[in-house]
Every structure is written in C-alpha cells, then in structure tokens.
Amino acid sequence: MEQNKGPAHRVRNRAMFNAIARRYDLLNHVLSIGIDRYWRCRAMAVVKAMGGGTALDLATGTADLALGLARLPGWRVIGVDPARAMLDLGRTKVAAAQLQAAVELLVAEAEGLPFASASFDLVTAAFGVRNFTDLPRALGEARRVLRPTGRLLVLEFSEPAAPVFRSIYRWYFGAVLPRVGGWVSGQREAYAYLPRSVAGFPSGAAFLGCLRSAGFVDATATRLTLGVCTLYSARR
Ligand SMILES: C[S@@+](CC[C@H](N)C(=O)[O-])C[C@H]1O[C@@H](n2cnc3c(N)ncnc32)[C@H](O)[C@@H]1O
Numbered sequence: 001m002e003q004n005k006g007p008a009h010r011v012r013n014r015a016m017f018n019a020i021a022r023r024y025d026l027l028n029h030v031l032s033i034g035i036d037r038y039w040r041c042r043a044m045a046v047v048k049a050m051g052g053g054t055a056l057d058l059a060t061g062t063a064d065l066a067l068g069l070a071r072l073p074g075w076r077v078i079g080v081d082p083a084r085a086m087l088d089l090g091r092t093k094v095a096a097a098q099l100q101a102a103v104e105l106l107v108a109e110a111e112g113l114p115f116a117s118a119s120f121d122l123v124t125a126a127f128g129v130r131n132f133t134d135l136p137r138a139l140g141e142a143r144r145v146l147r148p149t150g151r152l153l154v155l156e157f158s159e160p161a162a163p164v165f166r167s168i169y170r171w172y173f174g175a176v177l178p179r180v181g182g183w184v185s186g187q188r189e190a191y192a193y194l195p196r197s198v199a200g201f202p203s204g205a206a207f208l209g210c211l212r213s214a215g216f217v218d219a220t221a222t223r224l225t226l227g228v229c230t231l232y233s234a235r236r
Pocket of ligand 1: 061062064065109110111128133
C-alpha cells in the first residue's frame with residue numbers, strides 16, 4: 001500500500017464521505033447485517049476494563065463509537081473527522097442521547113491533530129485508518145497525543161483467511177455491496193471504493209508492523225467474525 005496517498009485522495013475522500021453521510025448509518029447496519037455493532041462492542045469491552053479517562057476517536061464519522069465510549073462510566077470523548085456532513089449527523093445523535101457534556105465532535109484530520117502531546121488515555125479508530133491519506137503520519141500523531149500509559153484501539157476490515165469463506169466474502173464485497181450501497185446512497189463509486197480500500201490495506205501482521213514502526217509496543221491483532229474485521233490494540 002502507498003504510505004502517502006496524496007492530496008487528490010484527501011479531497012476525494014472528504015467529498016465522498018460528505019456525499020454518503022445521509023445514508024451512511026443505514027447502509028452500515030444493513031450491509032454488515034448489524035454485525036458492525038458487535039465489532040464496536042468488542043472494542044468497548046477492552047475500554048471498559050481500562051476504567052475511565054479521556055478518549056480521542058479518530059475518523060469518528062457519525063459518532064457511533066464515540067457515543068458508545070461516552071456511555072461507559074468515567075469516559076469523556078472527543079471525535080474528529082474531516083467530513084462535516086458525517087459530523088453533523090453525529091452531533092444530532094449526541095444531542096438525541098443527551099451526551100453533549102461527554103462528547104465533543106471537531107473537524108480535523110488524523111494526520112494533523114489539534115491537541116497537545118500526551119493529552120489522551122485512549123485513541124480509537126473504527127473503519128477509519130484504511131482511509132487515511134498518510135498512515136505513518138496519522139499513527140505518529142495518535143502516539144504523540146497519547147499519555148505514556150495510553151492505548152490505541154483500531155477496528156478495521158480484513159480479508160478472511162479460510163479459502164471458501166474468503167471467496168464468498170469477495171463476491172459479497174466486490175459484487176453485492178457496491179450494487180446495494182450505490183442503489184441506496186446514489187453513490188456507487190463510494191461503495192466500489194470500500195472493497196478496493198480493504199484489499200489495499202496492510203491488515204494483520206502488516207498493520208502490526210506499521211504500529212511498531214510508529215513506536216507502539218505490545219501490538220496485538222484479534223480477528224473477529226472469521227477475519228472479516230480485526231481489532232488491533234497497542235500501547236504507547
Ligand atoms: C467508514 S467511515 C467510519 C466512521 C465511524 N468511525 C464508524 O465506525 O462508523 C470512515 C471515516 O474516516 C474519515 N476519514 C477519512 N480520512 C480521514 C483522515 N485523514 N483523518 C480522519 N478521518 C478521516 C471519513 O471522513 C469517514 O467519516
């Protein structure tokens with residue numbers, strides 16, 4: 001995978017997420033048959049064991065993970081994302097949940113975080129890192145803003161290892177998902193980008209290598225749902 005996808009990717013990506021924002025949550029839950037909720041719960045189970053603190057949710061989108069974290073006792077969450085339309089929907093959800101005191105959503109990119117060093121106990125990113133323009137820089141920024149005892153948790157799609165299941169998965173991701181996603185959102189390219197971006201992402205051992213190169217320690221990868229998704233954990 002290219003380490004820095006460049007300014008054109010950055011602009012295209014922001015426009016794409018702004019364009020699909022209105023249908024994003026619906027399609028997320030429909031296309032994953034609701035399993036995306038379980039994947040975020042698996043990340044939250046790790047956080048629950050950490051006690052409370054201050055969390056930064058990168059690529060927060062419509063704030064599903066930020067809201068989940070804010071519901072855990074003792075957590076205050078800042079979510080950042082470059083796509084304003086995604087954040088606007090997130091703000092509506094935060095207000096509906098009456099969690100404005102616990103969740104703040106800001107426009108920012110993972111590659112340039114507007115926060116002082118060592119200000120968070122936890123940095124999370126759900127289905128965001130594969131979209132970053134410059135992955136090493138974003139991981140460097142995540143590490144910079146973490147306190148010395150801080151933890152990084154990343155959820156990201158990955159390809160299943162079992163050959164038969166992988167074939168079914170590729171057919172679903174490559175043929176069904178772009179069609180249904182395009183039909184519901186009116187943005188077929190955005191849902192054709194999804195399988196492409198997953199195939200191009202350095203998952204598993206390769207992503208653990210990226211984490212270590214960025215200076216993280218104790219990096220682990222837990223495959224979920226036969227490897228369709230992986231939960232990565234690392235310490236600063
Ligand atoms: C697939 S969505 C995930 C949203 C949310 N975390 C979730 O679990 O539903 C990917 C998000 O990454 C955001 N994104 C893309 N490039 C980014 C960057 N460089 N820094 C931070 N977020 C970025 C997009 O705007 C989009 O909201």
